[in-house]
Amino acid sequence: MDYKRLTIRGISYSQTQSGAYALLLEHEETNIKLPIVIGNFEAQSISLGLEKDIHPPRPLTHDLFSKFVTAAHFEISSVIIYQIIDGVFFSNINFKNKDSGEEMILDARTSDAVAMAVRFEAAIYTTQQVLSEAGILLELDDLSKQEETIDQMAGEGDLVALNLEELQKLLDDAVKDEDFDSALEIQEELKRRKKKID
Structure with missing residues (x-):
C-alpha cells in the first residue's frame, strides 16, 4: 500500500x-x-x-x-x-x-x-x-482578512444556512485559529454538499 x-x-x-x-x-x-x-x-x-x-x-x-x-x-x-x-x-x-x-x-x-x-x-x-x-488543506496566502471569527459566524446561524464561500472562510479561520474541532465539523458539511453535487 x-x-x-x-x-x-x-x-x-x-x-x-x-x-x-x-x-x-x-x-x-x-x-x-x-x-x-x-x-x-x-x-x-x-x-x-x-x-x-x-x-x-x-x-x-x-x-x-x-x-x-x-x-x-x-x-x-x-x-x-x-x-x-x-x-x-x-x-x-x-x-x-x-x-x-x-x-x-x-x-x-x-x-x-x-x-x-x-x-x-x-x-x-x-x-x-x-x-x-x-485532512485539511490550509493555503496561508488565501486566508481571509475579515475579522469575524468562526464562533461569531457559527453563532449567527447553523452551518447549513451558509453558502460554500462562507463555509470555506469559516474553515480557513478555524484552521488559522487552530480550532480543529470546528474545522472538522465545517469540513463534514462541505463534504456532504459535494456529495449532493456529484
Missing part, C-alpha cells in the same frame, strides 16, 4: 473540548494537515518525547514501555494511522527485533502510537483515504 508520510507540526489546546488538545500532523508533499484530538496526558507525553533535553523525575508510561521495548531488543520501525471511523483514528505500531529481524504489529490509540514514535524517532504514515476524509 502507498502510505503517506506525516510530520508533527505542533500541539495546541483545543478551544472547543475542555481538557483536550489538538495534535497537528502534516503530509510532507501536499501540506495537508491532519488534526487529531488527544488527551492532556498524551499531549504532555508527546511534547516531552519531542523535547529530548527534558526528563521528568519519574518515567511516564510511554517512557516505561519504551525501556521495555529496548530491553526486549525491539525497536519501533513505524506507526501507521490506517483508518478513521466516526472521527476516531485507528493506528498500528510496527516493531522489529534487532537480533532476529522478527516483525510484530500492535494495535494502539493514535495518541499512544505517536508518543512512542517520537521516542524511537520512527516514521509516522497514513493512507490516502484517511487524508481525504480528515
Whole structure:
C-alpha cells in the first residue's frame, strides 16, 4: 500500500473540548494537515518525547514501555494511522527485533502510537483515504482578512444556512485559529454538499 508520510507540526489546546488538545500532523508533499484530538496526558507525553533535553523525575508510561521495548531488543520501525471511523483514528505500531529481524504489529490509540514514535524517532504514515476524509488543506496566502471569527459566524446561524464561500472562510479561520474541532465539523458539511453535487 502507498502510505503517506506525516510530520508533527505542533500541539495546541483545543478551544472547543475542555481538557483536550489538538495534535497537528502534516503530509510532507501536499501540506495537508491532519488534526487529531488527544488527551492532556498524551499531549504532555508527546511534547516531552519531542523535547529530548527534558526528563521528568519519574518515567511516564510511554517512557516505561519504551525501556521495555529496548530491553526486549525491539525497536519501533513505524506507526501507521490506517483508518478513521466516526472521527476516531485507528493506528498500528510496527516493531522489529534487532537480533532476529522478527516483525510484530500492535494495535494502539493514535495518541499512544505517536508518543512512542517520537521516542524511537520512527516514521509516522497514513493512507490516502484517511487524508481525504480528515485532512485539511490550509493555503496561508488565501486566508481571509475579515475579522469575524468562526464562533461569531457559527453563532449567527447553523452551518447549513451558509453558502460554500462562507463555509470555506469559516474553515480557513478555524484552521488559522487552530480550532480543529470546528474545522472538522465545517469540513463534514462541505463534504456532504459535494456529495449532493456529484
